[in-house]
């Protein structure tokens with residue numbers, strides 16, 4: 531199968547591509563990515579020379595380019611999105627462009643060309659759920675401009691399925707963690723700040739709950755939906771791993787041997803959802819997917835923490851070639867818009883020990899999620 535993956539230089543998209551190329555032989559992948567701030571060529575450094583991989587720089591709103599690329603592929607998985615809630619609060623416009631106009635462009639072309647499309651969505655479309663758990667039938671109630679754009683794309687997809695009998699499948703996952711995550715998100719940001727002994731901002735009282743899924747589990751579910759999902763349906767992908775933010779940050783600090791007084795409670799995010807929660811029994815039953823289980827590791831090693839931090843430094847460094855990453859989010863981490871790390875270091879890690887680094891990442895984080903009875907994780 532020749533697959534068009536959009537946004538494959540981002541966190542989840544790159545994990546998806548690596549997984550497919552590593553674990554299967556029957557896929558060729560075309561990755562189209564606009565190389566906006568969340569994209570990082572280094573994410574796919576390890577597979578860029580594969581003869582089953584092709585990179586095209588381009589935006590999903592570019593109708594001509596998408597028409598051409600889709601005509602040479604069997605199906606499309608749309609990871610390309612603006613996904614940082616805080617950024618959507620500052621300026622929603624890029625979110626409307628990528629998440630609605632971009633998704634629309636892909637739906638329209640795949641419909642005309644009679645190709646399958648998987649639209650990657652999010653639990654955030656259901657908004658804050660204080661005590662209930664969303665099924666695929668629950669009503670949308672997005673809080674942030676980001677979530678509203680993802681909900682809009684879903685509504686558009688539903689309308690296409692009803693009107694044109696389009697072959698679109700929607701997947702919604704909970705919060706992902708894992709290698710190559712962009713540094714503005716809670717977990718990498720905490721590590722990066724902690725490693726520098728900098729204050730870690732927790733919005734509000736830290737009691738907001740997210741359901742954390744290891745990115746590889748999400749990718750596996752998305753692949754299953756592509757291959758076996760029923761046209762026109764949506765699938766919730768959750769891991770029953772609901773944890774509040776303060777617990778996560780405290781646990782990371784414990785692993786890294788850093789003091790809790792690095793935590794700083796700051797003004798809450800406007801419209802901050804208290805809790806996301808989804809029921810994924812439909813994908814469990816219909817597609818026989820279940821969340822992976824990871825072994826408990828002793829993750830207290832300082833060494834691992836350092837490696838992990840280094841990995842994040844590295845993945846951050848090239849996140850925005852020629853662009854500034856907002857210093858608001860990673861205060862003190864940048865110097866004149868440049869990261870304080872040499873290119874040489876990245877190359878060293880990338881060519882010699884990158885696999886180990888990723889391994890360390892898995893160990894560290896599966897450890898922190900598995901202790902404190904958060905979840906018993908075994909792989």
Ligand code: TYD
Pocket residue numbers: 615616705714715716717719731732733734738739740775799
């Ligand atoms: P984030 O990683 O931005 O993902 P999302 O908003 O899509 O869930 O945030 C996860 C949670 O962590 C969310 O409740 C907001 C909170 N948070 C903080 O408390 N401080 C921070 O610096 C960040 C980035 C997030």
